[in-house]
Amino acid sequence: MLSVISYPVFAISILIALVLSISPFPLGWFEFRPEWLGLLVFYWTFRAPAQFGILLAWCLGLMLDVLEATALGVNAVAMAMIAFLVLTIHQRLRMFPIPQQCAMVFLLLGINQMLVHFIKQMLGADDAGFSYLWPAITSAIIWPLLCVLLDGLNRKLG
Known part of the structure; x- marks a missing residue:
């Protein structure tokens, strides 16, 4: 969809996502915090698959x-x-309209959350239940706003 990406927008968006991923959140709302870095990996891989790939996503996850x-x-991982x-x-x-893209964001980030939860369980974490899926839901809700914001910035600066 976007032919040229703006590398400053890319770098700043990743930096903001990393900061938001570790920023303090009210204790009762902590489990609802969106998966910021996962959203940005999804967005940049979706919009610029030639420039953003698996290795860069792995480095960001690290x-x-x-x-x-x-x-x-x-x-x-x-x-x-x-x-x-x-x-x-x-x-x-x-080709998907925004509601279907939101469903795909939920599906893929839900798989991401399940994988992270599974690995943490194997390492001895004691979280129980399905509350680990809340970030996938909130990320899917935020997806349209993120697309509009980053697409607009990318068009102006790209």
Whole structure:
């Protein structure tokens, strides 16, 4: 959809997503925080598949592992998986209207959250239930706003 991407918009959006991923959130609302970096990996892989790929997503996930002080590789594998899945369907995804794109965001980020939850369970975390899927739901709700904002910035500066 976008032929040229703006690298400053790319860099700043990733930096903001990393900051939002570790920013303090009210305790009762913490589990509803969107998966910011996952959204940006989805967006940039969807909009610029030639420039943004699995290796860059893996590196960003590794940065998130360091920032969150989790086991190295947990988020890296999850972000690489998001990039891989988006790369496999990005041409079909371009034809989807926004509500279907929101459903795909929920599906792929839900898979991401399940993978991270599974790995953390294997490492000894004691979270129970399906509350780990809330970030996928809130990310799907935010998707249209993120697309409009980043598409507009990318057109102006790209």
